[in-house]
Amino acid sequence: MKDTQTMKLTPQAQTVLRHLKSVGSITNVEANAVHRVRSLSRRITEIQDAGYRIAKVRRRDCTGQQYVRYSLEK
Template structure:
């Protein structure tokens, strides 16, 4: 997998900040697009609608890329626990 990187340097006072943007994988882009609609994403939704089996890994990659994603543990009425992800902001 080839990643394209764009760098942008912003001058501000005594410090400069370098922002690195990497091209997202197709699965990560699907997850990000879904979260940007304001909906929460669960492993079941990711698997059934996006064919993404390891949402935890993809969320971790998005967090490393700088996206602020919240995780909340929930319990279904049948007793099964799961994680629900939302985009912060």
Template sequence: MKKNTRSRKAPKPNIAALSPQAQTVLKHIQKAGSITLREAILDHSVQSLPRRIKDLREAGFNIVGSWKMHPITGQRYMRYSLED
């Protein structure tokens, strides 16, 4: 019996199935490289960035988050980016 040795590729994400806010977040990440909650709220009026990130992940996008710290205030925040 012959085994199937082909590597399976992940299905291509369906951008059209995303909500308008999720599409906006995705476009921002693709253009700027990353997004923070502050950028989402101030630039795009997206109030729930973690939910939009979850939507993007469920649609098949590999979104990663990394904790950062503001150099002046010391406030910690998450910066999300798209990983290939």
């Protein structure tokens, strides 16, 4: 993606994008605990609006709670 589009991202969206590029995926709990990013879905929307393609996988944890794991599409 173009650097100019990435530069238009908010600082939190840039943090999430760096995490996606280095780690591969992220959940809301990870974003909050590791990076203090709230409203991950909004940051993901910002990243998509900048031209990145994001994959979403819905899962359930061992307690039955649903969550979404986001990753960059290749």
